[in-house]
Every structure is written in C-alpha cells, then in structure tokens.
Amino acid sequence: MRRSHTSVVERNRVWDGVFETEPYEAAWASEAICFVRTLDASGPIADADADARVQISPDGIHWCDEGTQLSLAREPGVTFAKVAHFGGFLRLVGEVPNGAEIRVIVYLTLKA
Amino acid sequence: MLHDDFDKGLEGWTALIGNYEDSQDAVLPGYRDLRPPMLSNATMWDTGSVGALDGVYSMKLATRPEEASMAVGVKRVTWRHAGPIQLEAYVTFKPEAAELRLSELDVRAFGVLFDLQDANERVMPHLRYLNALDGAPVGRWQYKKDRVPMADIGGTGKTRSHFHLSSDGWIDLDADPQPLCYNEIATKQNWHYLRVGFDLATMSYTSFQCNDRVYDVSGIAPMVMPAMANLWCMLNVAFWVETDLNKRSFLFVDSVMLSGDWEG
Numbered sequence: 001m002r003r004s005h006t007s008v009v010e011r012n013r014v015w016d017g018v019f020e021t022e023p024y025e026a027a028w029a030s031e032a033i034c035f036v037r038t039l040d041a042s043g044p045i046a047d048a049d050a051d052a053r054v055q056i057s058p059d060g061i062h063w064c065d066e067g068t069q070l071s072l073a074r075e076p077g078v079t080f081a082k083v084a085h086f087g088g089f090l091r092l093v094g095e096v097p098n099g100a101e102i103r104v105i106v107y108l109t110l111k112a
Numbered sequence: 113m114l115h116d117d118f119d120k121g122l123e124g125w126t127a128l129i130g131n132y133e134d135s136q137d138a139v140l141p142g143y144r145d146l147r148p149p150m151l152s153n154a155t156m157w158d159t160g161s162v163g164a165l166d167g168v169y170s171m172k173l174a175t176r177p178e179e180a181s182m183a184v185g186v187k188r189v190t191w192r193h194a195g196p197i198q199l200e201a202y203v204t205f206k207p208e209a210a211e212l213r214l215s216e217l218d219v220r221a222f223g224v225l226f227d228l229q230d231a232n233e234r235v236m237p238h239l240r241y242l243n244a245l246d247g248a249p250v251g252r253w254q255y256k257k258d259r260v261p262m263a264d265i266g267g268t269g270k271t272r273s274h275f276h277l278s279s280d281g282w283i284d285l286d287a288d289p290q291p292l293c294y295n296e297i298a299t300k301q302n303w304h305y306l307r308v309g310f311d312l313a314t315m316s317y318t319s320f321q322c323n324d325r326v327y328d329v330s331g332i333a334p335m336v337m338p339a340m341a342n343l344w345c346m347l348n349v350a351f352w353v354e355t356d357l358n359k360r361s362f363l364f365v366d367s368v369m370l371s372g373d374w375e376g
Binding site: 003005007008009011012013022023024025026027028058059060061062088089 | 120121122127129136137139144145147148150151152153155156157161168169172174176208209210360
C-alpha cells in the first residue's frame with residue numbers, strides 16, 4: 001500500500017500582497033497535489049492575475065521555481081497543482097494584487 | 113502502548129488546533145497557527161542529509177519565522193488502566209541554519225506534555241526546556257501548574273478552550289541549569305534522551321530525566337481542572353517548540369516510546 005499524508009500548511013490565513021507558504025519537507029513522497037481552498041476574497045482581484053507558483057529547494061532555505069503554477073479561486077472554491085520529482089522541500093509562493101485579499105486553506109496531499 | 117520511529121510515516125502524530133464552533137475565527141489566538149509536524153531526513157545546506165536517530169526520518173516541528181511562533185505534534189490515545197506510565201523519546205532542537213552564526217540562543221523553548229482525564233479531573237503535566245528568552249541564555253527545565261481560565265467557544269455551551277502552552281505560569285524545576293549539547297554550528301545536531309514518568313492513579317509525576325540529569329519531581333504538580341464532558345480516559349502526548357526571534361526553530365523527535373507498568 002502506498003503511504004500518503006495530507007498536511008494543512010495554511011489555515012484561515014489571509015494573503016495580501018506577496019505570500020509564501022512555510023517550507024514543507026516531503027522527501028519521502030514522489031508526488032504531491034497542492035490544493036488551495038479560497039474561503040473568501042475581496043478587493044480588485046476579479047480580473048487580475050493571482051497565480052501561485054510551486055517552488056522547490058535543496059535545503060529549505062534557498063528556493064527556485066519548479067515550473068508548475070496554479071490560479072487562485074476568486075470566490076469560495078478549490079484549485080490545485082500537481083507536482084512530482086520535487087526532491088525534499090516544497091512551498092507555494094505568489095502575489096495577490098494591491099488592495100485585494102484572499103483567505104485560504106492550503107493542503108499538501110503527498111503520496112509515496 | 114506505542115513506539116514510533118517515524119520511518120513508516122507520522123504514525124498518528126498530527127497538528128494541534130484549538131476548539132471551534134461555527135467559525136474558524138472562534139479559535140483562541142494562541143491556537144490559530146500552531147505549525148504542523150512533518151517527516152524530515154534533516155537535510156542541511158552544507159553537509160546534506162543527516163537522517164534520524166534510527167532510520168531515515170524523524171518527526172520535525174518547525175515554527176514560522178516569527179517571534180513566539182510555535183509548532184506542535186500531538187498523538188491521541190486513551191488509557192485502559194490507572195497506573196504508572198512512562199514516555200521516552202530522543203529529541204534535538206536547532207534554529208534554521210539561514211545565517212553563518214552559532215545561533216544557539218535562537219530557539220526559545222521545547223517541551224513535552226500529557227493531556228489526561230480520569231473520572232474527576234482533567235490533568236495536564238507540562239515540562240519545557242527554556243533554552244533562551246529574549247536573546248538571553250536560560251537553559252532550565254520548567255513545569256506549569258497554574259492555568260489560564262477556560263473560555264467559552266461558540267454558543268452551545270458545550271465547547272470550551274484554554275491555551276495551555278501560553279508563555280505565562282512556567283516555574284523553574286528546583287535544580288541548576290542544564291546546558292545541552294547544542295554543538296558548534298547550526299547544522300550539527302545531537303540527539304538528547306528524555307523520560308517522563310507519571311502515575312494515572314495518583315495523577316502525579318513519578319520521574320523526569322534529560323540525558324544524565326534525573327530531576328526530583330516530588331514537589332511539582334501538573335495543571336488540574338474539573339473533568340470535561342467528552343474526554344474520558346484521554347491520554348494525549350505532545351511535543352512542541354517555540355522560537356525566540358523572527359527565525360524558524362525546529363524540534364526533531366524520534367523513537368518515542370509510551371509504556372505502562374501493569375499486566376493485562
């Protein structure tokens with residue numbers, strides 16, 4: 001049976017401006033889905049870009065883009081990004097437009 | 113009762129959240145952002161992966177890079193006999209190695225707790241190692257016996273909460289400071305042995321040991337409160353770490369053993 005684990009890396013967190021999730025170690029996993037659940041959103045976000053990027057790291061300190069992006073939901077809903085072959089550390093970064101806010105729960109769903 | 117070495121997963125150790133009804137906003141502030149556990153192979157930027165005390169992975173608790181941020185891992189079981197129990201574990205603590213500095217005063221504290229209930233009382237033995245406070249070295253083990261008042265959560269009258277990990281109320285164990293093996297740079301980690309004994313019959317401490325130091329626990333008491341409505345025979349175990357400045361602090365936990373001294 002393949003091992004799996006879901007970690008809630010943000011809960012009821014308001015993103016405004018630049019955001020980064022905390023480094024999460026997942027060297028044991030070979031695939032991950034990052035789910036972002038928007039609880040609510042406000043401000044000038046409807047037509048703006050509000051994308052997040054998956055980043056990976058050799059040490060949990062220095063980061064680079066993995067290449068995968070996801071759009072954040074502008075109203076209550078869930079979006080996701082799938083990644084594999086990511087090494088040891090994962091996080092999600094991005095920027096919410098000036099004056100806008102998104103309140104989120106972020107899950108990392110990991111599988112060996 | 114259990115032995116977890118984290119090589120097969122987190123094995124029941126999970127994040128701690130405060131109680132809520134109807135809205136996440138009902139969670140008491142101290143509980144809103146306790147960071148979750150993860151499996152770590154302890155990879156360092158300069159020397160690569162350390163692995164764990166036993167095997168590849170240990171449970172890592174990592175704070176945010178915000179002063180007083182905490183991370184908690186909790187495992188929840190129940191007890192079947194009101195007798196002596198003993199928790200043993202190996203732990204090591206470090207700040208994030210983001211600076212080429214010794215950084216030995218960056219971790220504020222780490223600790224271990226039980227959360228117990230019998231027919232009459234909820235009992236919460238808490239012990240922490242206060243490594244440093246506001247940048248000054250301390251190096252003392254502390255316990256907590258006084259608690260903050262319960263707050264009602266939501267409107268049903270069924271849910272209450274108190275933040276038992278709050279920074280107030282900690283009392284030094286009556287002993288000299290115990291310097292631990294921080295080692296010489298932020299990427300070297302040494303495992304430390306911990307042992308906590310507690311008697312579920314008398315609801316009192318029976319032993320506490322950290323490495324070569326065995327403490328006299330005859331004069332210390334846990335937090336005690338009236339039994340709550342849905343916690344019968346609860347036996348929770350938790351570890352936590354708190355950071356002293358705007359930098360991540362880590363606690364690694366491996367080879368946790370919880371045993372009971374009875375037959376059957």
